[in-house]
Amino acid sequence: MTTGAPGAPDPESGALDFDKLYAARLQAARARPYLATALFALHTVESRQVPTMSVDRYWRCYVSPGFVDRMPVEELAGVWVHEVSHLLRDHHGRSDRVAKELGLSGPGERLRMNIAADFEINDDIxxxxLAWPRGAAHPGLLQLPAGQLMEDYLRLFRLGPRLQEMAWLDCGSGADGLEREWELGPDGAHALSRQEQDGVRYRVAQGIKGRPGHAPEGWRRWAEEAFHPPQPWRELLGAAVRSAASGGGAGEDYSYGRPARRSAGVPGVVLPSLRRRPPRVSVIIDTSGSVSDAELGSALLEVAAISRAVGGRRDLVTVVPCDAAARIAHPLCRGEGIPLLGGGGTDLRTGFATALRTRPRPDVVVALTDGQTPWPEARPACRTVVGLFSRSGGSWDEEDPDYVPLAPPAWARVVKIGP
Structure with a gap:
């Protein structure tokens, strides 16, 4: 939450005014259209335990009816943007990592993280x-420079008398990672999975990068750096796909649009020329039970990286979700809505068969998997890249500690994904 000390929640307040609340969200989406996908992905939960508004790490927004009654629509729009900004910038995950690295614990340190996160997003949103909500925290309150990240601000201030008036601040676990008693938790209704959250972030980042002049510097930096951090495996995967796509025979076909130069040696005969066309890529995603939600979310990001590796032609990329059986090949033009269903065993041979039956046939097949699968006996009639999710420590099979999955076949280019 972002606006003036509210005091104790009012148990006598009436029902939540959803019309006013959603009018404010619509105003927020009009003012910041690149955030619309995220704003409408939030699920609203009425709560009298919350003084104002807060979010949890599962993309639920808890709203006090009394707070909505007191706030003008213009300021409520700003609160909507503030709360969804915490989730888009992964402040809960970043706070957890900072707390672990620096040994920070207790509600005081989590409050400091919440304030630092507010400083990061409030300096330019x-x-x-979009109206400033009353009492919104910003770095100027402590004479701190604007444009810093939460982690930077944490090193620049400590709790003290100047921040006494912010003791009420509570944006929920979505801001500092610490679950509250009023939150529904991971098993509650309307929680977004990790891959769904990554899908929302991807669409917002694409919207910002598509119209960079319409977003503040903080959001452009997030879209370019925070959401797509430089990762060695991503560069290797892109290079492997480009290498496979540029090999002889890949993305090549004969065309009569321009006669071959050798036609001059055959009078009266028009010979076709060999022309290079954009390569088609089919991505098989392992959705078996052994693949985590985090790995599935990472797979969606790799699909986006693959589309960039072939020139951004999303219409030339298809996705095949596969566990023990492959379903259908989804075109990437509907990539954010691809259902990554599965959860059973793994047999990527069916995924390869589905990918190779796609028409037009792919020039490159990319399999994103943890490797716990049998592989096709014969080399596919196209180039193959395997993105292998890294596993550090522990056993691949709890019932068989000596089990080691088969390595990808020698005919596949293998790139390890992860640390």
């Missing part, structure tokens, strides 16, 4: 059609 307001104005230009």
């Amino acid at each position: 307001y104005g230009d059609g």
Whole structure:
């Protein structure tokens, strides 16, 4: 939550005014259209335990009816943007990592993380059609520079008398990673999975990068760096796909659009020329029970990286979710809605068969998997890249500690994904 000390929640307040609340969300989406996907992905939960508004790490937004009654629609729009910004920038995950690395614990340190996260997002999200909510925390309150990240601000201030008036601040576990008693938790209704959250972030980042002049510097930096951090495996995967796609025979076909130069030696005969066309790529995603939600979310990001590796032609990339059986090949033009269903055993041979039956046939097949699968006996009639999720420590099979999965076949280019 982002606005003035509210005092104790009012148990006598009436029902939540959803019309006013959603009118504010619509105003927020009009003022910041690149955030619309995220704003409408939030599920609203009425709560009298919350003084104002807060979010949990599962993309639920808890709202106090009394707070909505007291706030003008213009300021409520700013609160919507503030809360969803915490989730888009993964402040809960980043706070957990900082707390673990620096040994920070207790509600005081989590409050400091919440304030630092507010400083990061509040220094440039307001104005230009979005009103400042009353009491919103910003780095100028402590004479700190604007444009820093949460982790930077944590090193620049400590709790003290100047921050006494912010003791009420509580944006929920979505801001600092610490679950509250009023939150529904991972098993509650309307929680977004990790891959769904990554899908929302991907669409927002694409919207920002598509119209960079319409977003503040903080959001452009997030879209370019925070959401797509430089990862060695991503560069290797892109290079492997480009190498496979540029090999002889890949993405090549004969065309009569321009006669071959050797036609001059055959009078009266028009010979076709060999022309290079954009390569088609089919991505098989392992959705078996041994693949975690985090790995599935990472797989969606790799699909986006693959589309960039072939020139951004999303219409030339298809995705085949596969566990023990492959279903259908989804075109990437509907990539954010691809259902990564599965959960059983793994047999990527069916995924390869489905991918190779796709028409037009792919020039490159990319399999993203943890490797616990049998592989096709014969080499596919196209180039193959395997993105292998890294596993550090522990056993591949709890019932058989000596089990080691078969390595990918020698005819596949293998790239390890992860640390």
